[in-house]
Amino acid sequence: MDDHPTRRSVVLGTLAACASAASAAAADDDDPRKEKRPQKGDLLVFAEGDREGQTITLADIKLGEPPVHAWPKDAVNAIVRDGSRLNEVLIVRLDPDELDDDTRPRAAEGIVAYSAICSHAGCPVTAWIKASEGNDDVFKCMCHNSEYDPRRGAQVVFGPAPRRLAALPLVIKDGALVIAAPFIGKVGAQQG
């Protein structure tokens, strides 16, 4: 074996390893559309609970209730995009008057949606809790205590997270929540 591989062979080898990893990941899933990030026109379905998999409507999201965890769903092909945890979404209804200027256009009847993946270490954001600093309820990641205010574009209001949660614009169509545009902002954790 050559102890001093050429740069070309190293690069090719590395690329081959990447390609191999990518194909292995794809092979784990029957349909790549399940891993695809939320698309314009997708519906949203409950990710957990008794109504898991059912379409989320305007009436399902009530003011004053905790966030609902949801998956996007390709409505045309009836494919729930639960093939990647990076697709999980938090949905909560707020008083439209509390939303800031960036958030209001993305909301539908005060309902806002964000990525459920903390931007710090990639944990799921699971809690809806009174903010550490202030009186409003906020999203909280219980891994390392980062908090996000959904009224202000899910900006970080406590903890180590480096940036806000990615936002998912919504509209209402025929009474159902529909995704109006792909994620705004990066989904997932920082990497060192």
Added chain:
Amino acid sequence: MTITSTTIKQWLLSSTVAFTCVAASAAVAGPIENYSPVTSARLENPEPGNWMLYRRTYDGQGYSPLDQINTTNVKNLVPAWTFATGVIEGHEAPPLVNNGVMFITTPMGQVIALNAKTGDQYWRYKRELPEDLFQLHPTNRGVGLWQDKLYLATTDDHLVALDAKTGKVLWDKKVQDYKKGQYLTLMPLIVDGKVMVGGSGGEFGVRGYVVAYDAEDGKELWRTFTIPGEGEPGHETWSGDDWKSGGGSAWMTGTYDRDTKTVYWGVGNAAPWPGGLHPGDNLYTSSVIALDPATGKIKTHFQYHQNDSWDWDEVDAPMLVDLQRDGRSFKSLIHPGRDAIFWVLERTPERINYVSGWNFVHTDVWKGIEPETGRPIVDPAHKPTLGKRVDFCPSLWGGKDWPSAAYSQKTRFVYVPANENFCGGFTGEKLPLVPGQLWLGTKAEDIGLTVRPGADHFGELQAWDPASGKKVWSHNFPKSQLFGSVTATAGDLVLVGGTNDRMFRAFHAKTGELLWEQKTNSGIMGMPVAYEVDGTQYIAVQSGWGVDAQRIQDALSKGNTGLEDNVPQGGVVWVFAVKK
């Protein structure tokens, strides 16, 4: 200089290639010349100037025989060099040293090889972590050393072998599936060419294990689950299918008795937390197991406490100490537990016997210890249960969490990084297990850290005489937790960081007098080491705050402690020498 379009194009192309896939990228400043292979003989009897195992020696004592830096000259300790890792989060690894070469690991799966004398970099390995990885504990506690290879356990649950001279990947094995909450943070333990690691994931409903790989080619040799399966001894301590998701993670490096060829490995909490959700003693959670490194067979065990309900991992492996006590000499295991009990046990090739145990910080959980069996007697009023809030002392983080205690062969004292006056509590709740999701048996937001009324300090560096069970001295930290490993040296020094004021400190091992301190860039969670190159002794430690030290700081800042949540992050290797 004029930048032509060709130049720009070439730059773009090379950038594209460089960023296409950064797996195993290494900024190579040059391979290491004359690297000293690491052998069984060297690990069993390491040169005084080296630190090649997690606690320097297989017995886990965390003791250096170097005494050039000592109680008389430590006041003249000054930085010799520093090195910024460029990484945030908790830097928990000891700077490992093998004949002038230092290996650092950082969070996010990086390994850096440095010249231990000058701080110059030889190479750096960066693992490309999956984009959907979540890290409850973004950290790493060091690489295992064997022959001319290094072994890195990663948070995406792989074991990676590197060429020690170049940082090049030699092999890469998937250990378990990170998507199910299984991950690795520990420094592998290597015995006779077998690389042993244990899994994390006690908060995700895993079934813990220790696994051994062939150091040469990465072939899996054996895998021993810490929770016995059907038909195995100890299985009867579980009900129904609870054992399948009962926790028992094993995320700290074991210790090793070379005379009996026995590895002692600490086992973590039962899952989910409230004991009512997994009735029974729940072997081998919150225990130490004695493993045959050749086969993985469990020779014997000792369970520190039964039916764990407090998240009290007992993963920190016991120290092996030859002890004289009660008029006899015996080979002991010493373990200041997360359960607030200072355990003194006797190890024989066949058994682990209870010798003595006492509370080293305040606890309201134990009414006593059964003298014959060493079984602690629980006060049910302070044992978490379902549907009712239960408070208990110490907190979830225990009397001493994973940061290591040290034993000085000169003073024969044990030095414990303890936390006093903390309590906790939660309401147990039966919740469904979702693979890859936190599964605590309570709502995470319900978990509390409280300070006992009248508390005048939190962190407490303690010196105990294990022969008599008496506390010799203690140093209290009025405004900080103590969350860092301790190292003792033959210079009668006890070295520790662990406080939120970013200090690194040296204490007099006999008296507890604070002899020296240095403010660093961040808080120190890592392990101090002592080493020697070309006749000069150095002290090294990584400063880089995060993970559970940060979590405690968050909790304290919300209480009425007057503390702020403002400890900066960012890793730096600090190396000190006596000013000449």
